[in-house]
Amino acid sequence: MTSSSEHDKPVSLGASAGDVVIDFVNGKLDYRRKFGGGKNQALSKAVGLHKAKQPLRVFDATAGLGRDSFVLACLGATVLGCERHPQVFSALHDGLQRALADAELQELLDGRLSFIKCDAIELLSDSTRGLVAEFRPNVIYLDPMHPPQKKTALAKKDMRIFREIVGSDADQCALLEAALDFGVSRVVVKRPSHAGPLRDAVSHSIKGKTTRFDVYMAQS
Ligand SMILES: C[S@@+](CC[C@H](N)C(=O)[O-])C[C@H]1O[C@@H](n2cnc3c(N)ncnc32)[C@H](O)[C@@H]1O
Numbered sequence: 001m002t003s004s005s006e007h008d009k010p011v012s013l014g015a016s017a018g019d020v021v022i023d024f025v026n027g028k029l030d031y032r033r034k035f036g037g038g039k040n041q042a043l044s045k046a047v048g049l050h051k052a053k054q055p056l057r058v059f060d061a062t063a064g065l066g067r068d069s070f071v072l073a074c075l076g077a078t079v080l081g082c083e084r085h086p087q088v089f090s091a092l093h094d095g096l097q098r099a100l101a102d103a104e105l106q107e108l109l110d111g112r113l114s115f116i117k118c119d120a121i122e123l124l125s126d127s128t129r130g131l132v133a134e135f136r137p138n139v140i141y142l143d144p145m146h147p148p149q150k151k152t153a154l155a156k157k158d159m160r161i162f163r164e165i166v167g168s169d170a171d172q173c174a175l176l177e178a179a180l181d182f183g184v185s186r187v188v189v190k191r192p193s194h195a196g197p198l199r200d201a202v203s204h205s206i207k208g209k210t211t212r213f214d215v216y217m218a219q220s
Contacts, residue, residue: 010022010023010091010094010095010098011090011091011093011094011095012091013087013088013091013161013162013165014158014161014165019157019158019161020065020091020158020161020162021091021095022065022066022091022092022094022095023095023098024066024070024095024096024098024099024105025098025099025102025105029067029070029071032067032071033070033071033074036071038075039075041071041208042206042207042208042211042213043068043071043072043190043208043213044071044072044075045206045213046188046190046206046213046215047072047077047139047141047186047188048138048139048186049072049075049076049077055076055077055078056072056076056077056078056138056139057077057078057079057080057135057136057137057138057139058072058077058078058079058080058137058138058139058140058141059079059080059082059120059132059135059137059139059140059141059184060072060079060080060081060082060141060143061082061120061123061124061140061141061142061175061179062082062083062120062141062142062143062144062169062175063081063082063083063088063089063092063115064083064088064143064162064166065088065091065092065162066081066092066095066096066115068141068143068190069081069113069115070099070113072141073109073112073113074108074109076112077112078112078113079112079113079114080114080115080116080131080132080135080137081113081114081115081116082115082116082117082118082119082120082123083115083116083117084117084118084119084120085165085166086117087165088162088165088166089115089117092115093115096113096114096115099113116131118131120132120175120178120179121171121174121175121178124140124175124178124179124181124182125178127181127182127183132182137184138184138185138186139184139185139186139187139188140179140182140184140186140187140188141187141188141190142172142175142176142179142187142188142189142190143189143190144169144172144175144189144198145163145166145167145168145169145172146191146192146195147168147192147195148163148168149192172198173198173199176189176198176199177199180216183218184218185217185218186215186216186217186218187215187216188213188214188215188216189213189214189216190211190212190213191211191212191213191214192210192211192212193207193208193210193211193212197214198214201216202214202215202216203215203216203217204217
């Protein structure tokens with residue numbers, strides 16, 4: 001795949017250069033890596049990283065801009081992120097190549113973060129064969145597009161552009177069913193605080209500042 005990391009400008013989502021770029025090295029993600037609360041942050045607790053006795057393998061079925069995948073990999077999980085939108089995947093691939101060109105991030109990530117372009121519902125349809133089965137995840141993580149905010153709380157420009165590109169993920173309930181059927185011990189769904197769960201039988205929820213993580217534990 002050709003990536004703009006071979007050139008000097010990052011791949012941009014949106015009409016003008018820099019509208020939405022994936023930058024794991026600088027800016028918000030660099031700040032979050034250093035000061036985001038480590039394993040005590042809500043995302044880490046939701047996937048069970050804070051109490052894990054063994055390294056966790058997380059299949060991030062909705063990689064998007066790669067932020068959650070990146071945070072989890074920096075905290076020690078091995079993450080396989082899946083993104084179906086070609087333009088978004090291309091920006092993710094570029095962002096990862098740029099991160100791996102940074103010596104500190106390369107050492108920190110240590111081969112624990114990768115992305116694939118595919119529809120996760122297809123990948124999850126067979127728990128015995130295929131890329132996800134080979135990856136052997138302990139946790140499946142889902143963060144499908146959130147319902148649009150009310151007009152009074154207009155989303156930031158980058159999120160508006162992102163929504164225009166990927167749409168609303170109308171099949172998110174089917175994705176959750178596929179994840180639950182796959183047979184891992186934990187499925188986590190990120191939701192906006194104001195919205196209800198995607199489906200019933202939530203085992204417990206972890207509250208973040210503006211989001212909530214609904215955790216579905218397999219019955220043992
Ligand atoms: C809200 S974004 C995820 C943001 C991400 N958690 C982050 O930290 O940047 C949702 C993304 O999931 C992708 N997506 C939704 N359903 C998918 C599916 N079934 N397979 C693969 N990608 C999917 C969308 O294309 C979109 O890019």
